[in-house]
Amino acid sequence: MQLDKEWAEQFAGACANIPSSLRSSLPSGKFIYSGTPGGRCWVVTSGYVKLIDPRPDGNSVIRLIHGRGGLIGARPFASKAFHGFKTVQLEQAVAHGPAEVLEFERTAMENAALADPVLTRRLLESAAVRSEFIERRLLWQCTTPMRVRVAATLRDLICYEGDRCTHGHTIDVRLSHQELAELVGAARPVVGAELVRLRKEGLLEYTRCYFCVDDLEGLNRIADG
Numbered sequence: 001m002q003l004d005k006e007w008a009e010q011f012a013g014a015c016a017n018i019p020s021s022l023r024s025s026l027p028s029g030k031f032i033y034s035g036t037p038g039g040r041c042w043v044v045t046s047g048y049v050k051l052i053d054p055r056p057d058g059n060s061v062i063r064l065i066h067g068r069g070g071l072i073g074a075r076p077f078a079s080k081a082f083h084g085f086k087t088v089q090l091e092q093a094v095a096h097g098p099a100e101v102l103e104f105e106r107t108a109m110e111n112a113a114l115a116d117p118v119l120t121r122r123l124l125e126s127a128a129v130r131s132e133f134i135e136r137r138l139l140w141q142c143t144t145p146m147r148v149r150v151a152a153t154l155r156d157l158i159c160y161e162g163d164r165c166t167h168g169h170t171i172d173v174r175l176s177h178q179e180l181a182e183l184v185g186a187a188r189p190v191v192g193a194e195l196v197r198l199r200k201e202g203l204l205e206y207t208r209c210y211f212c213v214d215d216l217e218g219l220n221r222i223a224d225g
Helices: 005-016 106-115 115-143 145-158 177-184 186-202 217-222
Strands: 022-026 033-036 040-046 049-054 058-065 072-073 091-095 099-107 170-172 204-206 212-213
Touching: 005 040, 005 099, 005 115, 033 072, 040 106, 058 177, 072 115, 099 106, 106 115, 115 145, 115 217, 145 177, 145 217, 177 186, 186 204
Parallel strands: none
Antiparallel strands: 022 099, 033 091, 040 072, 040 099, 049 058, 049 091, 170 212, 204 212
16 A cells, blocks of 8 residues: 555654564565464554465465555454454465564554554554555446556555666566456456556566556556546
8 A cells, every 4th residue: 555655654653652562674475474463463664564365275365565654463443343243354464575564462552542642643544544445446346447457556556656676767566467466356367468558658667576667657647547
């Protein structure tokens, strides 16, 4: 999800002040948790973390990729408002490239928020952004052209205008074609056809593991279309 740079820095800074917070640097592919987060939550302070839904047949699908400011794990206050879930949601969180996270007990986050109105507001904003993102993903399935879905997904992953590319382009996103297809919610060949079109238009270039954006303004115009 794309979050404002200043907002993410303020949110991460407020979370770092929680007394029990633990900062960890993670290598690419390192699991943060697998199954259930067990009453703990994490905030991404640098890099990316992807959330994966494991399936009973042994396959899995990427649900979200969080950049700096992303909140994962047991969501603060979520267990107190609604008790209608019959089963615990299982998921895996893994570092998508080198990443750094803050870890704390969910109750510690809740207590800190109750004592700090600014942190409370940040949590509300975080929940609202996530809700809007998920709702848009659901609407995609019925109303949004594939071209817009691909452009919007790539833009969402360029957190804070992305990182300067080392491949001779402007901005890059570490992502495989299969991962992009899972995030878009479409078959890989369908997504691949749209990528070819975007490359021909000079908006991006790509390898097996990276998407390199040359024209962010053009990508934004398509995503907002």
